[in-house]
Amino acid sequence: MAKPRIATTSLAGCFGCHMSVLDIDERILKLAELVDFDKSPINDIKRFSADCAVGLIEGGCCNDENVEILRAFRKRCKVLVAVGECALMGGLPAMRNGVPLKECLREAYLDGPSVVDGLIPADAELPLLLDQVYPCNEVVKIDYYLPGCPPSADLIWEALVALLTGNDADLPYELIKYD
Amino acid sequence: MMTSEKITFYIDEIECTATQGQSILEAADENGVYIPRLCHQPDLLPGGSCRVCTVSANGRNQAACTTPVANDMIIENGSEEILDLRRAVIEMLFIEGNHYCPMCERSGNCELQAIAYRLKILAPRFPFMFPSRKLDATHPGIFIDGNRCIQCGRCVRAAQQIDKKPILGFIGRGGAVRIKASSTEGLKGVDISPDDACVKACPVGAIIVKDTAYRKPIGERMFDKQPIGSEIEARRTS
The missing domain is CATH 3.10.20.740 (Ubiquitin-like (UB roll))
Structure with missing residues (x-):
């Protein structure tokens, strides 16, 4: 039987959660025995090659590209896991939610103290910013949540093994942290 | 008697x-x-x-x-029913404020967070409200961040009952109720010091004494290893 496939992506995140995935250390060899990696920044595969068993989502949605990728993940992955505070609740990027987008752009690109000849980027190649940063579950259905900034490697490992083996995850007190 | x-x-x-x-x-x-x-x-x-x-x-x-x-x-x-009711209450407190644990100086020592850990909440079931809340940073040594306030009123009661000075109070009603210093100038206009019981009473990161954050590394903070309530449960000799 073919191994289950796993895909990962970083939306409006800092790649810290992906670093935490790599932080499972030598267990990554065991993971490679359990799964095949599909679209992921870890292997630099840009497009889905098949439907996946598990999709790990880092980061919330701050622009239209994030939304498009997240919807593609929902379509191609049987189980979607929101990994980290940004995917869960917007995280650091969501701090802009209390400030109108126009003001954010003006402060960053026009009025900021270090800005010289400011210009708000408007190239058609750039993804369009959303009015605010959205947690993933406000865009698509999310099946599981792993909190943390980043979630510890042990939490990610426990959850992945539970998902792939169909067992309940054993999550001791020390593993559930929001920072 | x-x-x-x-x-x-x-x-x-x-x-x-x-x-x-x-x-x-x-x-x-x-x-x-x-x-x-x-x-x-x-x-x-x-x-x-x-x-x-x-x-x-x-x-x-x-x-x-x-x-x-x-x-x-x-x-x-x-019972599972009571635990789930408590989880719902805690989740509502998380979504109705702006509780960004990764960037809060009270993280690891926060009672709201600690109870959520103890109840094993992975994510709230309700949508985040991202309210717009005010920060009172008028005082040189203490600030109140309304984003993280859960309106528990411990500071208000401590000011009245222990410090014997009603320098903090509630304003607004219902969902709009807020903690406020009793001066038009904000915290700057009231007699408050970091040693006051009303400052120490805050269970979350809403009332913060400046220059005191991040003194303990992750792993050594109050609730990193021991769930909140462990000291009470330790009194029980089975």
Whole structure:
């Protein structure tokens, strides 16, 4: 039987959660025995090659590209896991939610103290910013949540093994942290 | 005297003893049974507002901090129904404020976060509200961040009852209720110091003394290894 496939992506995140995935250390060899990696920044595969068993989502949605990728993940992955505070609740990027987008752009690109000849980027190649940063579950259905900034490697490992083996995850007190 | 009369009651089938007149929460504490709570502080009069300490007492849901314990009372503290109700209350507190744990200096020492850890909340079931809240940074040594305030009122009661100066109060009503310093100038205009009980009473990161953050590394903070309430449960000799 073919191994289950796993895909990962970083939306409006800092790649810290992906670093935490790599932080499972030598267990990554065991993971490679359990799964095949599909679209992921870890292997630099840009497009889905098949439907996946598990999709790990880092980061919330701050622009239209994030939304498009997240919807593609929902379509191609049987189980979607929101990994980290940004995917869960917007995280650091969501701090802009209390400030109108126009003001954010003006402060960053026009009025900021270090800005010289400011210009708000408007190239058609750039993804369009959303009015605010959205947690993933406000865009698509999310099946599981792993909190943390980043979630510890042990939490990610426990959850992945539970998902792939169909067992309940054993999550001791020390593993559930929001920072 | 009625007040010294010993009574017997049961929490999750554990036989406990109490003195007539004690609240369920006080009596549970003495018997080494932890009931989660946020707006309650032992040296303050009970507030009864957060409802985190809700237990089922003789089949009715009651706030343990304001309900007197009674003889032969049957209390449910750890049933799945009660735990889920508490989870819902804690989740609502998370979504109705702006609780960014990764960038809060109280993280690891925060009672709201610690109760969420203890209840194993992975994510709230409700949508985030991202409210627009004010910051009072007028004072040189202390600030109030409304984004992280859960309106438990511990600071307001501590100012009145311990510090004996009503320098903090509630303004607004219902969902718009906020903590505010009793001066048009904000915190700068009131007599407040980092040693005041009202400053120390804050269970979350809403009232912060400047230059005190991040003194303990991750792993050594109050709730990193031991769940909140462990010290109460340690009183219980089985």
